[in-house]
Amino acid sequence: MACRERAVYFARVDIGLVVNNALSPHGGKLVERVLNPARARAAIQGLTSVPIRDQIAIECINIAYGFFSPLEGFMQQADVDAVVQDMRLAGGYVWSIPIVFDMSEEEVQQWGMQAGKTVLLSYQNQPLATFEIEEIFSYDKHVMAQHVYGTTDERHPGVRRTYGYKEKFLGGKITLVNTPKLNPPFDRYWYTPKELRRTFEEKGWRRVAAHQSRNVPHAGHEWLMKGAWFASNADAVLVSAVIGEKRIGDYIDEAIVLAHDALRKWGYFKEGTHMTSILLWDMRYAGPREAVFHALVRKNLGCTHHMFGRDHAGVGSYYDTYAAHRIFEELPDLGITPVRTLEWWYCPVCAEVTYEELCGHRDKAQQFSGTVIRSILDDGVKPPRLLFRPEVFDVVMGAAEQYGSPFVTEAYLERRKPILSIPPL
């Protein structure tokens, strides 16, 4: 492209004229790169089989099923640079988290990875996806960390993940050649974007508010969802529980999905107004940038709204409490409406869980959080039903009985059954 044309092109990208970020799915088309078994068996013949780790495997699955539309594979350098520097893909669509495939120089040599070659990615010793390598490149990880996380502090888990990437990145298209089997209890809550969109249509849901969760729901979460349902004039709430890498002390994933579904099952959300699903993803804790990412993924699922409470996707004190609310003001219409909520607290005067902007008894407010509720449960105290539904408590106690604790422990990590299995092709 000539110099003047490039200047005009990027100016148009800058003011969002070239692409329409409001399209749903993001980019205008739901990516689906999945081969049926017969075509898959043919496609993998003669390919070098390269084993991959958990993160790469779930991102292959997400890419192939369209969770990350418009991405069709792991990012090439132009996309990584545009995402890091400008929170855009090279083509102009908003995107906030680099999706990368990393390898050491040694591994690149060992497996004969080179641009123009297609390899077979294997996981759990089974074929998972083909990878059409288009580019192998390096990228400054400090620059990546600073821009994506706003810090280079290695205590930030996302920064630590970034610094842990090996020295080379490989970009190229991914095609799933094998269907992952989600293990119970997750199988009931696993929907691809295509399946979820079909489900919404079958249920007659035109407005769906997404609730992102990594926690067993307390009443604050429940009212966050109900408040967002009202604010969105929604047909339903979709709980999109993030299932992925866990930290010691987190709720176990089994407890999270079953507890959320208990709210529907026991009528705290009328049948037809609530649904639980899972999203396979290792949290980056990127605060506002991750809030944007979450919004785009849930748009790809067919959601029209996404609720954001306090400190969404944050960790420690790296991000201002409501930074994830404000970032959307800097962006064009993303085709999914952020529903921003402040605090819910327990008020002894109102005698209910109530909202910061409605309750006139701030001086009497009794605040609570997921951390406090976990602490209370850990101390063997059953919270009152106003704060924590008894059926949710029963799910948590059931998880304690079945897994030793409702919270992640070393023992749980050693003994847990994988969330998904890759069957033989």
Place this chain on the structure above:
Amino acid sequence: MSEAVYPINIWINEERFARLQEAGLVDMAKDILAGMKVIQVLASPQQTELILEKFPTAKCDTATTKTIELLPRSVKNDLFNLVIERRSVNIVDVYLESLQ
């Protein structure tokens, strides 16, 4: 860590309540959340840092409740035992000494 003092919350379960009753210390427990009672043990900023360093699963909930939560139950049991024994919530220094 700022100069703010964050209480360590020891939530009162049935067993702890019985022990408070037995010791005549029920009034020491505060109702701070929807009728749930807690013994709040105060730690200075320096003591808080030591405790959080020693027990990394614990968390200082600076965003919402401004309390220290998620200490291991055994630690809270030890702190609670000291409260009963000394009939006081000013026991963190004694506890930290016992760890050395």
